[in-house]
Each structure stands twice: as C-alpha cells, then as structure tokens.
Amino acid sequence: MILSRKTAKDLETAQIGAEIEGRSLWADARIRFFRNRAAVGGMVILILVGLFAAFGQYIAPWSNEEVDWAVLGNVDTMGRPSIASGHYFGTDELGRDLFARTIQGTQISLMVGLIGALIAVFVGTIYGATAGYYGGRVDNVMMRIVDVLLAIPYMFVLILLLVVFGRSVLMLFVGIGLISWLDMARIARGQTLSIKNKEFVEAAHAIGVRPGTIIRRHIVPNLLGVVIVYATLLVPSMIIYESFISFLGLGVQEPATSWGALISEGAKQMQYGTLWMLLFPLFFFVITLFAFFFVGDGLRDALDPKDR
Amino acid sequence: MLSYITRRLAIAIPTLLILVVFSYLIMYAAPGGPFDMERTLPPEVMANLNAKYGLDQPLIVQMWNYVYNVVVHFDFGPSFMYKDQTVNDIIAQGFPVTLTYGFWSFVVAVVVGMSLGITAAIYHNSWLDYLAVGISIGAQVLPNFVMAPILVLVFTLWLGWLPGGGWQGGQWEYIIMPVIALSTSFMASIARLTRSSMLEVLNANYIRTARAKGLPMRRVIFRHALKPALLPVVSYLGPAFVAMITGSVVVDMYFSTGGIGVFFVNSALNRDYSVIMGITILTGALTILFNLAVDIIYAWIDPKIRY
Numbered sequence: 001m002i003l004s005r006k007t008a009k010d011l012e013t014a015q016i017g018a019e020i021e022g023r024s025l026w027a028d029a030r031i032r033f034f035r036n037r038a039a040v041g042g043m044v045i046l047i048l049v050g051l052f053a054a055f056g057q058y059i060a061p062w063s064n065e066e067v068d069w070a071v072l073g074n075v076d077t078m079g080r081p082s083i084a085s086g087h088y089f090g091t092d093e094l095g096r097d098l099f100a101r102t103i104q105g106t107q108i109s110l111m112v113g114l115i116g117a118l119i120a121v122f123v124g125t126i127y128g129a130t131a132g133y134y135g136g137r138v139d140n141v142m143m144r145i146v147d148v149l150l151a152i153p154y155m156f157v158l159i160l161l162l163v164v165f166g167r168s169v170l171m172l173f174v175g176i177g178l179i180s181w182l183d184m185a186r187i188a189r190g191q192t193l194s195i196k197n198k199e200f201v202e203a204a205h206a207i208g209v210r211p212g213t214i215i216r217r218h219i220v221p222n223l224l225g226v227v228i229v230y231a232t233l234l235v236p237s238m239i240i241y242e243s244f245i246s247f248l249g250l251g252v253q254e255p256a257t258s259w260g261a262l263i264s265e266g267a268k269q270m271q272y273g274t275l276w277m278l279l280f281p282l283f284f285f286v287i288t289l290f291a292f293f294f295v296g297d298g299l300r301d302a303l304d305p306k307d308r
Numbered sequence: 309m310l311s312y313i314t315r316r317l318a319i320a321i322p323t324l325l326i327l328v329v330f331s332y333l334i335m336y337a338a339p340g341g342p343f344d345m346e347r348t349l350p351p352e353v354m355a356n357l358n359a360k361y362g363l364d365q366p367l368i369v370q371m372w373n374y375v376y377n378v379v380v381h382f383d384f385g386p387s388f389m390y391k392d393q394t395v396n397d398i399i400a401q402g403f404p405v406t407l408t409y410g411f412w413s414f415v416v417a418v419v420v421g422m423s424l425g426i427t428a429a430i431y432h433n434s435w436l437d438y439l440a441v442g443i444s445i446g447a448q449v450l451p452n453f454v455m456a457p458i459l460v461l462v463f464t465l466w467l468g469w470l471p472g473g474g475w476q477g478g479q480w481e482y483i484i485m486p487v488i489a490l491s492t493s494f495m496a497s498i499a500r501l502t503r504s505s506m507l508e509v510l511n512a513n514y515i516r517t518a519r520a521k522g523l524p525m526r527r528v529i530f531r532h533a534l535k536p537a538l539l540p541v542v543s544y545l546g547p548a549f550v551a552m553i554t555g556s557v558v559v560d561m562y563f564s565t566g567g568i569g570v571f572f573v574n575s576a577l578n579r580d581y582s583v584i585m586g587i588t589i590l591t592g593a594l595t596i597l598f599n600l601a602v603d604i605i606y607a608w609i610d611p612k613i614r615y
Contacts, residue, residue: 161334247453275461293445
C-alpha cells in the first residue's frame with residue numbers, strides 16, 4: 001500500500017511525538033460514523049426533531065387543547081398557517097393549533113418508537129442470547145416459539161387486543177412490545193452462536209463462571225454492536241406500526257394524538273383545500289423516518305466494517 | 309423433500325390452532341358481551357339471545373364448537389352486529405375485492421422492484437443506479453397510509469385523472485391507486501434486496517468465469533446470476549405478503565374499495581367479535597400457508613438447503 005505524502009508525514013511526526021494514542025474499536029466506529037455525511041445529517045435532523053418535541057410547547061403561543069373560536073367555522077380561510085395569528089402550522093378542523101398538536105403527536109410517536117425498540121433490545125437480546133448459549137433442546141423450543149409467533153399476522157392480533165382491552169396508549173405499548181422483540185431475538189441468537197465458541201467464553205466457563213453471568217458479562221456486551229444497529233432500524237418501523245393503527249382510528253385516542261392520527265385527520269380534510277393539516281405532520285413523519293434509516297445505515301457501516 | 313414438507317406442516321397446523329384458541333380466549337376475556345347495548349335488555353331476552361348463539365355453555369364447549377365448525381364446515385358463525393349476515397357472507401363479499409388488488413400489488417411490487425434492483429446492480433455506480441437507489445429510499449418512508457392521501461391529492465384533486473375511491477366491480481381506473489399505494493414500500497424493499505444480492509453475485513468468481521469464456525453479458529445475467537441473486541428476495545416474499553394483507557385494511561378504509569379491511573375495522577370499532585376473529589383466523593391461515601409455500605419454493609431452488 002502506498003502512503004500519500006501527507007499521511008507519511010503525519011506518521012513521522014506521530015512517531016517522533018509522544019506515544020501513539022491507542023484507539024478502541026468504539027472510537028474507530030465513531031470516526032467511521034462521522035465520516036458518513038448522510039448519517040450525520042440524519043442525526044442532526046433527529047436531534048432537531050427531538051428538540052422540537054421536547055421544547056416546542058414553550059414557543060407555541062397556543063396550547064394543544066385550546067380551541068380558537070375566531071377560527072372555528074371557517075378554518076379554510078382563517079386557519080391558514082400564519083405568523084400573525086400565532087398558528088404557525090395553521091389549525092385543525094376544530095380550530096385547535098396544529099403547531100401544538102404536531103408537537104404533541106411527535107412526542108407520542110417518538111415515545112412509541114423508542115419504547116418499542118427498548119423492549120426489543122432488552123427482551124430480544126436476553127432471549128436470543130439465552131437460546132443461542134444453551135443450544136440444543138432449549139434453543140429448539142425457544143426458537144420454535146418465536147417462529148410460531150412470527151407466523152401470526154400480528155397487526156390483526158394487535159387490533160384484536162386493542163379492541164378487547166380498550167384503546168389506550170398503554171395497551172399500544174404492550175401490544176407493540178409483544179411483537180417487536182421477535183426479530184431481535186433471532187438476530188441475537190445468530191450472533192451468540194458465533195461468539196459462544198470463542199476462547200474468552202471458554203476461559204470464563206473453565207474458571208467456573210455460571211451460565212447466567214457468562215451471558216450477561218461476556219456474551220451480551222459483544223452483541224451490542226449488532227443490537228444497536230438493529231434497534232435504530234427498529235424505531236422507524238415501530239413508528240410506522242403505531243401510525244398505521246392510529247390512522248385507522250384504533251390507536252391513540254383524542255385528545256392525545258400521534259403522527260398517524262394527524263395524517264389521518266389531515267387526509268380526511270383534504271378536499272376542503274386545507275392541505276396544511278396533511279402536509280405538516282407528513283413532513284415530520286417522513287423526515288424522521290428518513291433520518292432514522294440513514295443513521296441506522298451509518299451505524300451498520302461503522303460497526304460492521306467488513307460488510308462494506 | 310417430502311419429509312421437509314411434512315415437518316413444516318407439523319409446525320404450521322399447531323400455529324393455526326394456537327391462533328384460533330388465542331383469539332377465542334381474548335374474545336372471551338373481553339369485558340361486555342356483544343348484546344350489551346345502551347338500553348339493557350330484559351334478562352329473558354338476554355338468555356334467549358345467549359342460548360341462540362351458544363354463549364350459555366361452558367367455555368371449553370363453546371371453543372370446541374367454534375373450532376369444530378371452522379375446521380370441518382369452514383363456518384365462522386353468525387355476525388353479532390349484522391343480524392342477517394354470517395361471517396362467511398361478509399368474507400365472501402369482501403375477500404374477492406381484496407384478493408384482486410392484492411394480487412396486482414404483489415405483481416407490481418415484485419416485477420418493478422426486481423427490475424429496479426437488477427438494473428441498479430448491472431449499471432452499478434452509474435446514474436441509473438443512483439436513480440434506482442433514490443427511488444427505493446424514497447419509497448421506503450412512504451407506507452400505504454401515507455401514499456394513499458398523496459395519490460388522491462395528486463391524481464384526484466389536482467389532476468382529476470382517477471376517481472378518489474370506490475370499486476365498481478373492479479374497473480381498471482379504480483384499481484390503479486390502491487395498487488400503487490399498497491405496493492410502493494414493498495417495491496422499495498424488494499429493489500434494495502435484489503440490488504445488494506445481485507451485486508454480490510456479479511462479483512463472484514463463477515460469473516467472471518462465465519464472462520471469460522465469452523458468454524454475452526445478457527446470457528450471464530439471466531442464466532447464471534439471476535437465480536442465486538433472487539434467493540433473498542424469495543425469502544422476503546413471506547413477510548411481504550403478510551404486510552400486504554395488513555396494508556389492505558388501509559386501502560379498504562381510504563379508497564372505500566369494499567374489501568375485507570372495512571369490515572375488519574368496522575367490526576373492531578363495534579366489538580363484533582365473530583367477524584374480527586373470522587378475519588384474523590382467515591388471514592392467519594393464509595399467511596401460514598403462504599409462508600409454507602415460500603419455504604418450499606426456497607428449498608426447491610436453493611441447492612444449499614438441506615431438508
């Protein structure tokens with residue numbers, strides 16, 4: 001390999017200077033991640049959307065529940081987005097401020113996505129690592145269960161659950177949590193199978209570390225790279241599930257809202273020319289999904305360099 | 309091969325039974341019966357109604373009857389909401405519609421997705437590649453419930469080319485928008501999958517060998533590269549089918565196509581349990597059958613699979 005002149009010079013000075021600072025695998029990954037422009041852009045968007053969800057309500061002149069009586073009745077002319085009236089994103093068909101509603105929806109959608117992914121990370125990783133580590137019959141039974149659950153059209157079952165036990169955000173979390181860990185368990189198991197024959201696991205086993213501790217201390221930390229990548233890609237799909245259910249009117253209930261519910265409301269009002277009701281929530285939905293996909297891809301390239 | 313199919317069936321049948329029992333138990337655990345209305349009925353009427361629908365018997369008997377009727381007679385029982393219709397009537401009414409646009413969406417997603425992916429891989433790093441990748445990334449963040457309003461906005465409200473909803477016995481102008489809405493995000497996934505696996509295959513040694521011995525590129529691609537490259541795509545078809553069935557709910561709601569999804573959501577909102585269960589079980593059975601078929605096809609085309 002031929003070094004460019006600059007690199008060669010850098011190397012010289014580096015060796016003359018103090019000790020070369022060692023770089024951990026994580027530091028390497030970080031450098032690779034920040035070199036990926038799409039991923040960094042995605043992260044910036046995510047941070048902005050997060051700030052919007054966290055602090056937006058403090059700059060909104062209207063609250064999300066307040067009805068602007070001056071607007072009600074002729075929303076299509078009075079409820080337009082304008083700085084003057086304080087409705088930056090316009091109002092919805094009931095005269096509520098869409099800016100505040102979008103903040104509220106963003107909070108709930110992001111929360112559903114993050115909690116779904118968190119459940120998947122915890123349950124899926126431990127489940128998959130356990131199945132993979134013990135192997136044999138335990139593995140067989142545990143993974144058969146996952147196969148059976150994966151073959152069920154979960155969306156219908158989730159809707160069934162929501163109908164029977166009442167439509168609430170909590171039930172939505174439970175339902176989404178129930179299905180989100182399945183793929184994660186499969187991925188974690190596959191990785192565990194390749195890790196468990198490494199020397200350090202054998203060494204731990206030889207000095208008498210109990211299986212539970214081996215899984216927790218030696219296997220799971222080594223799964224983290226893959227798990228993080230997959231979790232990042234899981235968040236947008238959780239958001240899509242939730243929005244799907246809310247779009248049908250079966251998810252988050254009034255006065256709470258989410259992107260799916262807002263898009264659904266906007267889509268219903270479309271023929272009256274009040275397009276902002278559709279486009280603002282849609283914009284946030286689309287850019288956030290984009291950002292998550294880019295960050296996920298960037299993390300995959302950063303943490304798994306052999307895949308490039 | 310036969311033993312593989314048998315083994316797969318041995319998993320598929322219990323899965324289906326679990327689904328049936330599970331949904332029956334959820335339905336049974338539901339607070340409030342189907343006949344709890346705003347005006348309370350006299351107890352005698354209630355008892356008669358319960359007796360007519362067999363709801364006065366113990367759980368295990370009810371469940372057995374239900375499973376027996378579903379499996380042997382393919383009878384999902386009466387609807388609690390629409391007094392003059394059985395669940396079978398509702399399915400017979402809605403299912404052909406769902407099947408029609410579902411089939412076309414599947415075809416469009418697979419054909420367009422694969423063509424995009426293959427083109428992108430062959431012309432790797434050219435503008436065609438970037439275009440295909442751009443389309444598939446864009447389509448990925450446009451799930452059916454986002455596509456549907458956008459399509460209506462553009463083609464109905466702005467351009468006025470297509471009707472915004474309805475079915476009319478399945479005339480083509482009523483099918484186009486449901487098909488596009490349903491197939492977009494799967495087309496994207498299929499294109500991405502095809503592209504990456506095709507790239508991998510095209511860099512393999514045996515492709516170089518085929519080229520070196522003087523075969524024309526077209527022949528190499530269609531005879532040598534395509535089959536191994538499509539394996540991951542085939543295994544994606546199972547999940548794609550599930551998602552497409554699920555997505556049909558949105559299409560039915562938004563385009564008023566009168567498919568099975570409308571009945572599903574309406575009965576979900578009205579707590580018409582027998583319809584929800586019937587549809588859940590039917591789609592579950594279809595999913596499991598389809599996955600089975602995909603697995604068998606996969607085992608058949610992939611010589612590396614041991615069964």
